Amino acid sequence: MGPILVLTDLHYTPDVPTEGPDPDARLAACLAHAAKAVPEAALLVLTGDLANKGDTASYARLKARLLDAHVPVRLMIGNHDHRENFATVFGADMLDDLGFVQGVQDMGDTRVIFLDTLFAPPYDYPASHCGWLCETRMNWLYRQLSDAPGRVVIFLHHPPHDVGFRAMDFLKLRNGAAFHDLIARHGNVAQIICGHIHRTISGTHRGTPFAVFKSPMMQMPLDFHTLNFEAECDDPPAFGIVLLTPEAVLVHSEDVPL
Numbered sequence: 517m518g519p520i521l522v523l524t525d526l527h528y529t530p531d532v533p534t535e536g537p538d539p540d541a542r543l544a545a546c547l548a549h550a551a552k553a554v555p556e557a558a559l560l561v562l563t564g565d566l567a568n569k570g571d572t573a574s575y576a577r578l579k580a581r582l583l584d585a586h587v588p589v590r591l592m593i594g595n596h597d598h599r600e601n602f603a604t605v606f607g608a609d610m611l612d613d614l615g616f617v618q619g620v621q622d623m624g625d626t627r628v629i630f631l632d633t634l635f636a637p638p639y640d641y642p643a644s645h646c647g648w649l650c651e652t653r654m655n656w657l658y659r660q661l662s663d664a665p666g667r668v669v670i671f672l673h674h675p676p677h678d679v680g681f682r683a684m685d686f687l688k689l690r691n692g693a694a695f696h697d698l699i700a701r702h703g704n705v706a707q708i709i710c711g712h713i714h715r716t717i718s719g720t721h722r723g724t725p726f727a728v729f730k731s732p733m734m735q736m737p738l739d740f741h742t743l744n745f746e747a748e749c750d751d752p753p754a755f756g757i758v759l760l761t762p763e764a765v766l767v768h769s770e771d772v773p774l
């Protein structure tokens with residue numbers, strides 16, 4: 517089974533922005549680097565915040581760039597996304613029967629689950645910047661965990677617990693404790709992968725390993741105590757690589773030179 521590439525928090529804009537890096541140029545650089553460094557990749561997961569303002573023009577620009585991807589792409593949404601606009605551009609079949617951007621892919625005996633943690637509609641920011649799994653999505657997750665053929669890897673945009681940044685911890689998955697209760701009852705989740713923070717972070721929470729990756733765009737500076745959740749620094753872009761072996765789930769992060 518080939519590696520899984522993870523690109524998170526693309527924050528696409530409809531055009532080249534007047535200030536700061538261009539998300540389209542950054543994604544192009546990441547895709548070119550990944551194609552050269554990991555040509556055997558089996559899947560590319562984009563873990564949400566695809567568009568900075570959830571508009572159709574940004575999604576259309578992203579869709580055009582993804583024609584360059586050398587692997588199949590799994591699209592996920594985050595708090596900067598707009599579910600209906602996303603489906604307008606990428607197609608209604610991006611929504612499951614329940615109306616969410618979620619899905620499952622069994623890779624060998626590993627079940628990979630992609631969750632939709634968008635706390636909207638209504639798109640009433642800043643509340644909607646938090647993550648949420650409603651009862652419908654929790655029940656769906658329960659079913660996917662229950663009949664998994666082996667270990668499970670879960671991708672979700674919002675970390676389902678604190679990661680140490682005071683500001684961003686306000687914007688985590690609000691019902692992360694219920695999420696962790698659910699996965700603890702099943703006992704088959706080997707790895708959680710998140711975005712949202714724009715920084716490389718790993719550890720365990722209640723015994724389950726998690727990893728968070730940097731973005732192709734701006735990164736979170738190291739200030740655990742700031743209350744400014746828009747703090748950013750222009751460190752190099754990066755992406756994640758997840759290797760599934762019979763004995764292990766191995767998680768790498770690769771900086772991309774500009």
Ligand SMILES: [Fe+2]
Nearest residue numbers: 525565712713
């Ligand atoms: Fe983001």
Ligand SMILES: [Fe+2]
Nearest residue numbers: 565594595712
């Ligand atoms: Fe986010």
